[in-house]
Amino acid sequence: MQVAFIGLGVMGFPMAGHLQQGGHQVQVYNRTFAKAEQWVTRFGGSAFHTPAEAATGADVVFVCVGNDDDVRSVVYGEQGVLAAMKAGTVLVDHTTASAELARELAGACASQQVEFLDAPVSGGQAGAENGQLTVMVGGEEAVLAKVQPLLDCFSRYVGLQGPAGSGQLAKMVNQICIAGVVQGLAEGLQFAKNAGLDQERLVAAISKGAAGSWQMDNRSATMWRGEFEFGFAVDWMRKDLQIALQEAGRNGSRLPLTALVDQFYADVQALGGQRFDTSSLITRLGTAAKKHT
Template structure:
């Protein structure tokens, strides 16, 4: 198929590469033109200097940028993807955004004779590089079925949750569960380190019981070793939790743990830890213990 991919960050760069390697014709756009040129040279695809130009004649356009405003900046306007998409083409937004933005984009696309699904992903940079992401989708069943074979180039699990917005709400639940696990591991490690427990042995034991999780097996040791120069950045988790809290407010719900960890990230970002892996929450506990 003829595809366009907008946004070549740590996730988008390998995701677009998987599409090209799967035999599709991929044209990319990135705010930094040099990165788009480098991708095209490495992968054999093409690049464009505007989102509209990249989207021209594409059957499906994928977007993977930072936040709601970033999505709007590449979708709307004379140089946005909507301006370049052909009638009937499908826009797939992989960005983690508010559900309300997904609903807004769906309505705008429909007025233009276009189609839209929201499809946030989980699995981080490693999942993107290995083509093993979990993709959570909201949208019309027929459109999801059309996109799924294409998305399987980088998604090991591609699942429709419901109508437009359902994918984003599923991602909210994902992020809340992730930070619950990370915060719990951080607090547990405080006791483990204070007691002088052997961390590799501890992880091995816990991984065989009810405490087992991806976060435990992939982040407990690095948290104990004070290593955070990889993974999903704290600044993005802070952004995602803000979306969760906004959604909860709209639904009249209280999320005390999410609120607490959101505030911890806010403090860590102010201290310059925004680019560190989101497991950096343990630094807050270490500082308070001194």
């Protein structure tokens, strides 16, 4: 297929690369054009100066940018992708954004006979680079079937969650669960360190039982060493948690732990950890311990 990919950040750059390597003709756009040129040098394909130019002639247009406003900026207007998309083409938004935006985009696309899927991903930078992402999809089953071969280029699991907006709602659940798990792991590791336990022996034991998790397997050792340079930044996690908390306010859900962990991430930001990865929750415990001492 001829496809366009809009947004070449830490996730979009490798995702678009997998599409090109999968035999598809990929046209890319990035707000910083030099990044698009860098992508072309590495993978091939072609780079364009506007989203509309990149989307011209594409059967499927992928978007992976920062937030709701960023999505609108590359979708709408004379230079947005919708200006160039023809009837029967598909817009897939991989941005973690609001369910409200997904429904808005679905309506805007329908008015032009363009099909739409909201399809946020989970798996972090490593998952994107290794082609092992999980994709949570909102939209129509027939539309998903049309783009499934493309999604398979960078995913290990693709699951339809329901109508437009459902993919974003599922991603909110994903982030809610991660927040609680990382906080629990941070507290457990800090307790273990203060108790004089050996990190490797400890994790070898408890990771095989009910306490085991992806976070424990992949982040416990680096958390212990105070290393937090592994992709998904605290700033972005706070953005995602705010989306979840706002949606909870609309649907009547109570998220006391999520709200608390969101404030813990604010503490990490205040410590200068805006670009630390999400496992950096443990830094505030260490700082608190030193202050207490």
